[in-house]
Amino acid sequence: MSILACKDLSKNYGAVPALNHVNLTVEAGRIVGLLGPNGSGKTTLIKLANGLLTPSEGELLVCDERPGRITHSLVSYLPERTCIPLWMSTQQLLDFYKDFYPDFRREAAMEMLQHLGIRLNQRIKQMSKGTREKVQLIMVMSRQASLYLLDEPIGGVDPATRDYILNTIIGNYSPDAAVVISTHLIADVEKVLDDVIFINQGQVVLQSSVDEIRERNNMSVDALFREVFKC
Numbered sequence: 456m457s458i459l460a461c462k463d464l465s466k467n468y469g470a471v472p473a474l475n476h477v478n479l480t481v482e483a484g485r486i487v488g489l490l491g492p493n494g495s496g497k498t499t500l501i502k503l504a505n506g507l508l509t510p511s512e513g514e515l516l517v518c519d520e521r522p523g524r525i526t527h528s529l530v531s532y533l534p535e536r537t538c539i540p541l542w543m544s545t546q547q548l549l550d551f552y553k554d555f556y557p558d559f560r561r562e563a564a565m566e567m568l569q570h571l572g573i574r575l576n577q578r579i580k581q582m583s584k585g586t587r588e589k590v591q592l593i594m595v596m597s598r599q600a601s602l603y604l605l606d607e608p609i610g611g612v613d614p615a616t617r618d619y620i621l622n623t624i625i626g627n628y629s630p631d632a633a634v635v636i637s638t639h640l641i642a643d644v645e646k647v648l649d650d651v652i653f654i655n656q657g658q659v660v661l662q663s664s665v666d667e668i669r670e671r672n673n674m675s676v677d678a679l680f681r682e683v684f685k686c
């Protein structure tokens with residue numbers, strides 16, 4: 456079963472086409488990089504999969520379901536901007552996630568928070584931007600979801616912590632789940648990716664496994680991206 460399937464999917468904002476007849480599938484057990492230049496439609500696709508937007512044309516399915524009440528319990532979503540309540544402490548946030556999501560693994564979250572030295576009694580508003588991002592990513596990855604949608608997960612995180620964060624992404628999902636990561640930090644992220652989707656001006660221009668890219672093109676995903684999207 457595909458975790459995510461787009462069939463002839465289009466999305467327009469008024470007269471602005473953001474996605475143009477997109478066809479793609481994401482299978483269980485895969486970590487997929489959604490890569491493209493600014494304005495290519497990555498966030499739009501992620502918001503459609505999360506049910507925050509509705510298609511203008513075509514169809515998008517998560518585990519064979521249209522985005523809605525059922526898929527909300529299957530999808531764990533990290534938005535582009537942090538949106539956790541600033542007044543809460545990390546401890547309160549853990550309680551909040553536990554109450555809100557039956558699939559939340561509190562122990563796993565606690566372990567990661569501890570590893571990164573994040574204090575449970577510190578309020579979110581007292582944290583630096585990067586620390587807030589780490590906390591939110593930890594919460595999102597601690598759910599036992601079928602589909603993780605991560606929109607720019609490590610943009611504000613220092614390079615030394617990126618590897619830890621990426622390893623938590625690999626280590627915290629089951630083979631029955633899939634992860635879609637939208638990012639511009641391709642060189643950092645490509646070591647954890649199984650597949651990539653290149654998107655440009657709302658159209659999929661390449662969907663391939665990372666191994667195929669390395670074998671066929673004899674280059675890294677980062678190098679191929681720079682070649683395909685050279686300005």
Ligand SMILES: Nc1ncnc2c1ncn2[C@@H]1O[C@H](COP(=O)(O)OP(=O)(O)OP(=O)(O)O)[C@@H](O)[C@H]1O
Nearest residue numbers: 468471472473491492493494495496497498499500
């Ligand atoms: N609310 C909106 N109203 C009108 N147009 C929008 C809206 N949101 C996005 N767009 C347009 O849709 C297109 C795709 O935008 P989107 O945010 O999906 O791109 P992106 O690939 O995520 O970009 P970035 O890498 O810069 O975050 C762009 O042309 C953008 O200007």
